[in-house]
Amino acid sequence: MTITLRQLRYFRALAEHRNFGRAAATVNVSQPALSVQIRELEATLGAPVVERRARDVALTPFGRRVLHHARRVLEEMQALSEAARWHDGLSGELALGIIPTIAPYILPGALAALRARDIALDVRVREARTEELAADLRAGRIDAALMALPLPGDDLDAVALFEDRFLLAGSAARLSALADAGATLDPAALGQNPLLLLEDGHCLTDQALEVCGRGRGHAQIDTGASSLGTLSRLVAAGFGLTLMPEIAAPTEARAAPGLVLRRFDPPEPARRVALVRRRGVGDAHWFDDLTQVLRAAGETLLATARADWGTDR
Numbered sequence: 001m002t003i004t005l006r007q008l009r010y011f012r013a014l015a016e017h018r019n020f021g022r023a024a025a026t027v028n029v030s031q032p033a034l035s036v037q038i039r040e041l042e043a044t045l046g047a048p049v050v051e052r053r054a055r056d057v058a059l060t061p062f063g064r065r066v067l068h069h070a071r072r073v074l075e076e077m078q079a080l081s082e083a084a085r086w087h088d089g090l091s092g093e094l095a096l097g098i099i100p101t102i103a104p105y106i107l108p109g110a111l112a113a114l115r116a117r118d119i120a121l122d123v124r125v126r127e128a129r130t131e132e133l134a135a136d137l138r139a140g141r142i143d144a145a146l147m148a149l150p151l152p153g154d155d156l157d158a159v160a161l162f163e164d165r166f167l168l169a170g171s172a173a174r175l176s177a178l179a180d181a182g183a184t185l186d187p188a189a190l191g192q193n194p195l196l197l198l199e200d201g202h203c204l205t206d207q208a209l210e211v212c213g214r215g216r217g218h219a220q221i222d223t224g225a226s227s228l229g230t231l232s233r234l235v236a237a238g239f240g241l242t243l244m245p246e247i248a249a250p251t252e253a254r255a256a257p258g259l260v261l262r263r264f265d266p267p268e269p270a271r272r273v274a275l276v277r278r279r280g281v282g283d284a285h286w287f288d289d290l291t292q293v294l295r296a297a298g299e300t301l302l303a304t305a306r307a308d309w310g311t312d313r
Helices: 005-017 020-026 031-045 061-085 103-117 130-139 172-180 203-212 228-236 246-255 285-308
Strands: 050-052 057-059 093-098 122-127 144-148 156-170 195-198 221-225 242-245 260-263 270-278
Touching (some): 005 020, 005 031, 020 031, 093 103, 156 172, 156 228, 156 246, 172 260, 195 228, 195 242, 203 270, 242 246, 246 285
C-alpha cells in the first residue's frame, strides 16, 4: 500500500472545503488533477472517502477516520520540515501573516530589519483578517502571524509584542464641538457623533465597538470602510469620528492633512498585538528572533506617535 503526502494534502483540502473546485484552488492544482489523486487514494485504501454529490461532497464514515489520521501525519511532517528548515535560526524562507490594520505600518521597518540580519532571507507576506490567518497557521501555509489578541482558538501560541493604544480621530470642527460640549475624552462618551469603522470581519471593528459601548445596530455606527486610509480621509472631511491605532497615526496623519488626533483620558483604550504560531511545533529560536525584530519595529512606531500626540503615560 502506497499513500502519498500529496494525496493526504489534497484529501484534507477537500474535506475542509467540501468542493473539488475550491479544494483544488487552495492547493494550486487543477480540479481534474485533484480528483485523480483522490480516486487513487480511494483505490489504495479500498473504499471511498467522500460521497460525491451534485454541488459538493460529504465525507463517508470511513473518510472521517482517514481524515483524522491524515491530519496527524501532515502535522508531524510539517513539524519535521520546520525543524529542519529552522535549524540555523531565522533563515531561508519565512511566510508571515499580518492583519491589514498593522501590515502597512510595521512592514517597512520590519522588512528592513530582517534584511539587515540576513539579506538572503526570503520573506513572503500574507495580509488577511484574523480568522483567515488562523486557518493558514493551522494548515501550515504560513509560519507565524502578527495579529491582535485574543487568539481565535486554543491551538495557537502567542507572544505579546506591544500595547497599541487608540487615539480619537476626526476633523478639527468635530473635536472642537466635543470640547465645547464639555465631553470627556472617553470612548463611551462620544455623544451623537457618527462613529466610522472598518467593515465587519476586522478585529479592530469589534474592539472599537466594545470600548465605545456601542452595538452594530446603533444608529450612529457606519462599518463600511475597507481600510484605515479610507477612514482617515472620511473623518478628516468631517463625516464622523473613528478610533485610530497609534502605530497607524503618523502615516495616516501625513496622508490626510485635515485629520486631527487626540488622546483619550486615562485609562486609554488599547489593543494588544502579538506574534502567533501553531502550538507544539518544536524549537522556537527562529520565533524568538522574529519576535525581537517585530517588537522593535512596533516600538519605533509607538515612540513616534507618543512624541507627536502626548507622552507615554
